[in-house]
Amino acid sequence: MPSQTFFNLSEAKRKAFLETAIEEFAGRDYESASISRIVATLGIAKGSVYQYFEDKRDLYLFLIDYAAKERVAFVSGVPMPDPQQGFYRYTQWLLEMGVRFALEHPRLNQLIYQAMFGTAPFRDDMLQRLRDSSLQLIRDVIAQGIAVGEIDPDIDLDMTTYLLNVITNEFGNYLASKLAIDPQRLLAGDQAQLDNDSLRSVYSKALDFVWHGLAKRSTAH
Amino acid sequence: MPSQTFFNLSEAKRKAFLETAIEEFAGRDYESASISRIVATLGIAKGSVYQYFEDKRDLYLFLIDYAAKERVAFVSGVPMPDPQQGFYRYTQWLLEMGVRFALEHPRLNQLIYQAMFGTAPFRDDMLQRLRDSSLQLIRDVIAQGIAVGEIDPDIDLDMTTYLLNVITNEFGNYLASKLAIDPQRLLAGDQAQLDNDSLRSVYSKALDFVWHGLAKRSTAH
DNA sequence: ACCGTATGTGACCGATTAGTCACATGACTG
DNA sequence: CAGTCATGTGACTAATCGGTCACATACGGT
Numbered sequence: 420m421p422s423q424t425f426f427n428l429s430e431a432k433r434k435a436f437l438e439t440a441i442e443e444f445a446g447r448d449y450e451s452a453s454i455s456r457i458v459a460t461l462g463i464a465k466g467s468v469y470q471y472f473e474d475k476r477d478l479y480l481f482l483i484d485y486a487a488k489e490r491v492a493f494v495s496g497v498p499m500p501d502p503q504q505g506f507y508r509y510t511q512w513l514l515e516m517g518v519r520f521a522l523e524h525p526r527l528n529q530l531i532y533q534a535m536f537g538t539a540p541f542r543d544d545m546l547q548r549l550r551d552s553s554l555q556l557i558r559d560v561i562a563q564g565i566a567v568g569e570i571d572p573d574i575d576l577d578m579t580t581y582l583l584n585v586i587t588n589e590f591g592n593y594l595a596s597k598l599a600i601d602p603q604r605l606l607a608g609d610q611a612q613l614d615n616d617s618l619r620s621v622y623s624k625a626l627d628f629v630w631h632g633l634a635k636r637s638t639a640h
Numbered sequence: 641m642p643s644q645t646f647f648n649l650s651e652a653k654r655k656a657f658l659e660t661a662i663e664e665f666a667g668r669d670y671e672s673a674s675i676s677r678i679v680a681t682l683g684i685a686k687g688s689v690y691q692y693f694e695d696k697r698d699l700y701l702f703l704i705d706y707a708a709k710e711r712v713a714f715v716s717g718v719p720m721p722d723p724q725q726g727f728y729r730y731t732q733w734l735l736e737m738g739v740r741f742a743l744e745h746p747r748l749n750q751l752i753y754q755a756m757f758g759t760a761p762f763r764d765d766m767l768q769r770l771r772d773s774s775l776q777l778i779r780d781v782i783a784q785g786i787a788v789g790e791i792d793p794d795i796d797l798d799m800t801t802y803l804l805n806v807i808t809n810e811f812g813n814y815l816a817s818k819l820a821i822d823p824q825r826l827l828a829g830d831q832a833q834l835d836n837d838s839l840r841s842v843y844s845k846a847l848d849f850v851w852h853g854l855a856k857r858s859t860a861h
Numbered sequence: 862a863c864c865g866t867a868t869g870t871g872a873c874c875g876a877t878t879a880g881t882c883a884c885a886t887g888a889c890t891g
Numbered sequence: 892c893a894g895t896c897a898t899g900t901g902a903c904t905a906a907t908c909g910g911t912c913a914c915a916t917a918c919g920g921t
Contacts, residue, residue: 424868446759448669454909464870466911475909536813537758538667571852575845578814582849585810586803592757593802624796628803631792632853645898675879685900687881696879 421481425471435461436471437485444482445529449540452479480545483534486527487549493520494556506564511626513560514587518622521591532588557583583629590625594618642702646692656682657692658706665703666750670761673700701766704755707748708770714741715777727785732847734781735808739843742812753809778804804850811846815839 425433439460444452454475458465472478494516500508521528533539535550558580564570646654660681665673675696679686693699715737721729742749754760756771779801785791 427867448672448759451669451671453907455907465909466870467868469910470868536810538669571848574849577818578811578845579849581814582807582811582846585806589757589806589810590799590803593799597798624799625803627792628795628800628853630853632849632851648897674877676877686879687900688898690880691898 420477421471440478441482441486441526441530444479445526445533448538449479454478476541480541480543482530483549484545486530489524489527490520490531493524506560506567506569507630509560509564510629511623513557513583514590514622514626514629515619517587518591518594518618521588522594525595528588528591554580554584586625586629590622594621641694641698642692661699662703662707662747662751665700666747666754669759670700675699697762701762701764703751704770705766707751710745710748711741711752714745727781727788727790728851730781730785731850734778734804735811735843735847735850736840738808739812739815739839742809743815746816749809749812775801775805807846807850811843815842
C-alpha cells in the first residue's frame with residue numbers, strides 16, 4: 420500500500436523506480452536488498468522512498484503484489500488451447516506460460532519464485548494467497564484432466580501440482596542458463612525470433628517428460 | 641581451507657561451531673548471514689572465528705564443501721539397488737536419496753541447494769564442481785537406462801538431468817511442508833518410524849510421476 | 862506577487878556488519 | 892618458577908544499513 424504520492428509520480432519516474440527496486444529485490448534476500456542502493460542507482464534522495472512507502476517491508480510486499488499481478492496479466496494475454504485438443508495441449512500451455520514469463524520477465528519471475536519458495540520473511544496472508552492462487556491454476560488443469568480421463572487418476576494431486584509448478588519455474592531457469600551464450604539478446608527484446616521457432620521445440624522435450632516420464636514410450640502424440 | 645587451529649579444536653567445540661555456522665548460512669543469503677550472530681550464539685569471541693578462517697568467504701566455502709562431502713558420505717551409505725531390477729528401481733533409489741537426505745539433514749540440504757541454484761555469490765570453480773558432480777550421478781543413471789533400453793532415448797539428457805535433480809530436491813521440501821504437522825519429531829530422530837513404512841509409500845507417488853508422467857498409464861509395475 | 866501544499870533532499874541517528882589487534886589466558890617445557 | 896607458543900578475547904574501526912526530519916524547492920490558485 421504505497422502512498423498517493425507514489426501514484427502521483429510521472430509514469431517515467433514510477434517506471435524507473437519500479438524497475439530499479441525490482442532489480443534490487445529480485446536477486447537477493449529481503450535482508451540483503453538495500454534501499455540505499457536503490458536510491459543511489461536512481462540518483463534520488465532516500466527520503467523520497469519513505470514518502471512513497473511506509474518502510475522496507477511495505478515496499479517489498481508491494482513489489483510482490485505488483486509482480487503477481489503482472490504475471491496474471493501476462494497469462495491472460497496468451498490464449499488457452501481449444502478444449503477439444505486434450506489435456507496434453509493444456510499441459511503444454513502451462514509449461515509455455517512458465518517458460519515465456521521467465522524468459523520475458525526474468526526479474527519478476529525471480530521475485531515471485533523467491534517470495535513463494537525462498538527464504539522470504541513475513542508469513543503474510545498475502546504471500547499465502549499468492550502461493551495458493553499460483554498453484555490453483557495448475558491444480559485445476561490437472562484435476563480436469565483427471566475428470567476427463569486423460570490424466571492418471573492415481574497421481575497425488577497436491578504433490579503433482581507442487582512438482583509441476585516447480586518444473587515450469589525451474590525449466591525457465593534451465594533454458595536461461597542453456598541459452599546463456601547471449602542472454603543480452605533475449606533481454607533486449609530479440610526474443611521474438613526465438614519464441615515461435617526453436618523455443619517451442621526445446622520445451623516440447625520438457626513437455627514430453629512431464630507427460631510420459633522417463634519410461635520408454637509405446638504410443639506417440 | 642580453515643587454519644590448523646580449527647582442526648586442533650576439541651570435537652565438541654568443532655561440532656558446535658559447525659552446527660551453528662550451518663544453521664546461520666542455511667536459511668539466509670550469504671550477505672545476510674552474520675558472523676556476529678554466530679559468535680553471539682556460541683558465546684565465543686569474534687576473534688576466534690578469524691583464527692579458524694581467513695574471512696567470511698573462506699568460512700562459507702568451507703561449509704559448502706563440508707555439506708557436499710556429508711552428502712556424498714550419506715549417499716554412499718545407502719546401498720544401490722540390484723542392477724537386475726531395472727532402472728525403475730534406480731530412479732527410485734535416486735529419489736529416495738534426495739528425500740532422505742533432505743529430511744535427515746535439512747540444514748545441509750538447504751545449504752547445498754542454495755549454493756547450487758540460489759543467489760550464491762562466488763562463481764567459484766568449487767561451486768561449479770559441486771554442481772557438476774551432483775548432476776553427474778543422475779546423468780549417469782539416466783544415460784545407462786537409455787543404453788539398456790529402459791528409458792526413452794528421445795529425452796533430452798541435459799534437461800532431464802536438471803529437472804530430475806530439481807524434483808528430488810524440491811520433493812524433499814514438499815514432504816517437509818506436508819509433514820509440518822510435527823517437524824520436531826523428524827529432527828529429533830524419530831524418523832526411523834516414518835522411513836521404511838509411510839515414507840516409501842509417499843514418494844512412490846513421486847516416482848510414478850517421474851517414471852510415467854501425467855498420462856494415463858496402460859501398464860503397471 | 863504571495864501563499865499553501867505537495868514533493869524532494871541529504872545530513873544525521875542508532876544499530877549492525879566484517880574484520881583487526883593488542884592483550885589475556887592456558888598449557889606445556891626446561 | 893620462567894619462558895614459549897597456541898588459543899581466546901572483546902573493544903575498536905570504517906562502512907553500511909533502515910529510518911527520520913528540518914529544510915529547500917516546485918507548483919497551482921487567488
